[in-house]
């Protein structure tokens with residue numbers, strides 16, 4: 001009977017160790033992914049008015065990005 005209990009404890013320890021290794025790998029993977037991965041489009045900040053907008057909608061100006069549609073783009 002004590003042999004069965006010892007085996008059960010051993011199995012539990014092995015399962016616990018595997019779970020810990022899996023958790024550590026998942027946490028490492030999550031830390032490696034960039035924070036902008038969820039939205040897809042990288043956000044930039046307009047240097048004129050400070051509004052955040054997708055980089056595809058922004059105009060590249062000297063020193064950073066500006067709103068492409070508004071009065072922020074220097075002409």
Ligand SMILES: [Zn+2]
Nearest residue numbers: 046049067072
């Ligand atoms: Zn702007």
